[in-house]
Amino acid sequence: MAAILQRPAPLPDRAATPPPQLSINTSQRGTPAPIPNKHLPFCSPGPRPASRQLDTPPASPPSPTHLIETTSLTYPPNGFERVFNDPPVYSINADKLAQSLDFLASQPLPSPKQVFPWLHGLHAENQLQLAFFIARKKSLCRTPKCIRGITVVKAGSDLSHSRIKGAIAHEEILRPLQQARNKQVEEPEFLDSDPRDGFSVRNFQIQACKMATVSDIVVYGDHQTPREEVVKLAKRISRAQAAWQKNTESLTTPGRLFNTFVLSDDYTVVECDHPDLIQLDSEGCMTGKVMDFFHWERLEMCSMSAPSEIAPNIWLGPTPDPNLQLGPNGGLCCNDNQPEFDLLIECNDIAQIPDSKAFKFLEEQLERRDVDENVVHQLEFPGSGAIMPPTWSQAEVDGLLATCEWMYKQANSASAELNKRRDSKLSLTPPLDADGDSFMHSSSGTDSGRKILIHCTDGYTESSLLALAYYMYANCVPVHDAWLQLHREKGRNFFAYGSDVHLLRAIQPRLLQASPNHSGDIRQLCPTPPDWLDKMDGSLPSRILPYMYLGNLGHANNPSLLEELGIGQILSVGEPVTWPTETMERWPKENLLFVDKVQDNGVDPLTEEFGKCLEFIENGRRKGTATLVHCRVGVSRSATICIAEVMNELGLSFPRAYCFVRARRLNVIIQPHLRFSYELLKWEEFQCQKRGKPLRRELEWATIAREVAAMNKPYSRQG
Template sequence: MATATLTLSPSTIARSITPPPSPPEDSPSPMALALASSTPLPIPNKHLPTPTYTITTKVPSSPVTPPASPPTEKATPLLPISSVLYPPTAHQQISVEPPIYSIDAATAAAAIHQAACHPLPSAEKVFPWLHGLHSDNAVQLTFFSARRKIHQRTPSCWRGVTVVKAGRALESSKLRGAIHPAEILPTMPGCQGFLEVDPKDGFCVRNFHIQTAKLATVSDIIVYGDDRTSKDAIKNIARRIAQAQVKYRSMYMSHPDLEYPQYNTFIVSSPFSEFEQNHPELVAFDSRGLGSGSIPDFPYLERQEMCTMSRATEIAHNVWLGSTSDKEAVNASGLFNICIESCDGAPFPTAPMLRLISRRMKDHTSVQDIEFPASGSVATSNWAKFDIDAIIDMCRWIYFSANPIIIKDADGDTAMEDHDHGKRVLIHCMDGYTETSLLALAYLMYAEGLPAHDAWIHLHREKGRNFFAYQTDLQILLHAQAEILKSSPALKNEADATAFIASIAIPRWVSKLDGSLPSRILPHMYLGNLGHANNPEMLKELGIKRILSIGEFTNWSADEISGWPSEKIMKVENIQDNGVDPLTCRLDKCLDFIDAGKEAGEATLVHCRVGVSRSATICIAEVMKRLNLSVPRAYCYVRARRLNVIIQPHLRFMYELLKWEEAQRTGKSLGVKRELEWPSIAREIALMNRPYSR
């Protein structure tokens, strides 16, 4: 035996991630997802991190081939003995070669509901097959070769229901979980069978984009069309699918030790309008293209949660921090007089420009829109006194716009004609938490007379704002700190300001800060990375008093260790982000630890190395339990609140969450009922991540 070390690097991950299949250029894109709202919501300003993990496993030193399993061992089927669609003899057969059956809308609806209420096979029975095991992918096979060969074969314990819409694209007349034929069938002329989607090279345990096509091979398939799709078009798609099923099954008939179930193709004879009238709970988008709102729409859910999280709040007198959607939503009522948008490429407003806007506000009641450079956009090489002066000028102008000088008469009374309550100012950007951080923090320093590190904590704790700041934001504010505080109206005179500035001591935790704070998912739970966990002084400043380490552990000094009671630190060992190690068996203990903190009024930091997979899975489970949300909704909730990075629980972790949800519902005597099926969840995650893939 030899030891093989596989490193999950950005290059290997990028090679193994391929986009979902697309239809021919002359047909509408099947991957397009219409939002349930006609009002566009801001796009999150995030990125996909590409963590590097080193995974070591024992593999044969001879050529890489999976070890043979005992000839008598077979996978244990978990298929239902009978279902709405199996055996198919209860339905009218409209084609013999290949076999195709006809069902009505009521039968299709019953089959979809039944599938959602049937327990999924355990993760051990479908992984690593779901990861994608191509016979030519030596890297992927090498890693999983330690697993028994029987676990690399197509599982015979799955009977899913795949819904395929023939004809027009999915922007209208879409049933829950429906897909386009091009997602499971090749589009090249003359190609038959199902799409081959297993990656041929690279190592990846996040192949969400292949789940729909893989599981179509072990599913009964229902084909329908909208009311403008001809019966011949529907039947042609059904025939291709049925032929693919026959071909796929024939691949296994030569293996007597395998039990491969019979799967079938069904055509819905009823018009789509019957689903709209009698089964509206299954309609994602109606025949007019309007979303029902009852079926989770991942992009909409994420953006909705993002808007909720970043809703405008007052951070200083008459100064609000929020997203661009706040400006659009409330501006009609005249809530804000000045809207300052932080965006890339914007110049610093000049003093003459600000004076001109002030004069314009005296003569007009219209809202004044201004642009300001986004956080992270001021390069360190460009730091000059001009930049510092421009930041201070902007803060001064905001302050005196929001806090006007009240003119009083000779008796000391306020002159009514000169009385001004101040202008209401909104500092905003598209996502509400990234591009505005530089200006918001600088303004707090100016208006409140706070050092940079105190402004950082004050904005997050006292003002309740989740924000992401860049390392350059921290550096420029530390560089400009003395000048900002000298100009602050909160420091009464120059002598006081000078003494205060001289007394400022930069805490040690600031030197470890990369700009970002751990993400507040719930008031009692934060999600972060190993760098956050290795900054215990910062955690205390944020009010975090408990640490839950998932597979990665802190490297604290003796003094730092002595400041944390051992019972407030929990370490979960032997959990790698490798697609093999299970996490479900650890969930209850982890959630009990988080709950104990909540009961004590103490927040818990949940972390792994990067804070996107292992620890994110724990946070999703806590949100599911605490807010009574399904897997799709809890995933979008956590994803929106992870700020500048995208959470990436791998395939097995996400699948385990579905199984854990089953267990939670069963324990409450609610019965199994998934809001979305596994292929649909994986498909939506792949689509959401696609714009950020490199």
């Protein structure tokens, strides 16, 4: 039997790109499937920034005073063959492309003050955006001269295969062709990506196009794209570059600032000689050489919610994926080493509560499985939030209790055939005790019952109602103890709706009275609820690391809950806690840190606070207590601090740390705005310097922003 591959302890070199065979979203995503139950909360930008803040933008580590200008091997294009003169197009081979991309990844980015607010998108007709960012400094509207990149464009626009790292389609940067008198008329212009109306500091979707205007552009095609089409596209892009330079303040600059290149080698040469540049091979398979945000978030999600035993023979985890097997400690393992579940209970929104006929049928099927163990039977149960107060019916409550009772019976007893089969698996000659007798199998031991997995897609939302109810029933504990014990003692991260809290509190006496562990003491049925329970909306703060939680202002203003979770420090970013005086006096002042004058407005810097915040978190860790990091909503300012700590502690790149925190924020989507995200990419440079490692960004800014926009798009469509 193959051995379990345990997930390694977090180390600076922890993360390797997931293997390509896992059945998780790839980079080609027309309509990517969002992780269920997540939503994008609204983040207020706060008041209009003061003039002082506009005049003193943030410093950028690791060189706070040095103004950085990005250099590139492709500019000036000396040494590259000029294959066309009008418009100018140069040739670049696979080796030079690889060298140029690698060189660019090793160059420090300009500081945020040099590229913002330009990256936010400042359209000449968008008075709201302009008034907010450049009320007195019209020069901020100009294109920065310090930044340049390399944009790779695939001709043919099919990104589902043969995709080079960071490659985009030409439709993402060029205006579409126009039809005039049945003839196509070339319009050699870049898209006007800046939004014409509205205010946003999260315009991730425009970054690829904005960066293309300040980039040398390399065009390539695959074996299905005629060479003529590649060349035609390159010429069109070259004309667009000339038109852009003419229409900007670069008009007075002699010569071309940016140029277009055509890849002279076939795509297969890049695939063979430079596999690290290939995101999707010619067959459309992920190579595992280039990080994919969707893929990595799914992997982190499955790792975080990997199956674990919450009661004898009752497990909780994500829906099993035959291609992605995770062990109880989050390690990748082979199918043979997965817990051998006898029954899967899937929780989802459309399921009905099972009745006695369903239980009887399943029992018959499970008895047959004792002989044919290759069949795993399934049961469905309504997901969290499906049984709504105050309209729930008595039949629904009866069904919930009956399900818990039936599960307990199956998990804690078994047929003679099942025991016989398991005994035969242990050894042909059963082991003997000190007296020479065979060991006796306890009827309450985990080997004597059937293993049941309660699961849902994400492993922590839809299954929470049934998991909490069963834990209350099996252990005869009230809902507030079940909540805490599942999180602290069983290590489960989960989210339940406020309606689940209300339901379980209402039916608590009945669940506990029916519990096999009920002692008959009436006080067990109606314990005095703690004061923090009334403030619960169903969500706990999100455990990002064992010593660091991420939450919102509501979590911060529930100090009794925080104490129960072992959280002894509060880091408030821009939003102070409002506690009663007596509560404030109970907390030592050194365990509270307030970072003032930081709004979610795309202007206020946060980099300057990283050192102080991370030192505060580390001090709590040394004292053996966890820290809650919060702002108002818990998705932008506080999430930025948490990402910075994950990068600092685990040595992850910004893209991987982003997905790490995003997966663990449970039901909400983290949303560090553009400037915070850029500052975190600069923080990655500082991390390399601190560790004495050469800088080599895993992904460039335009690619990161494009991936974030693609990940968030399904949720924004949901409303």
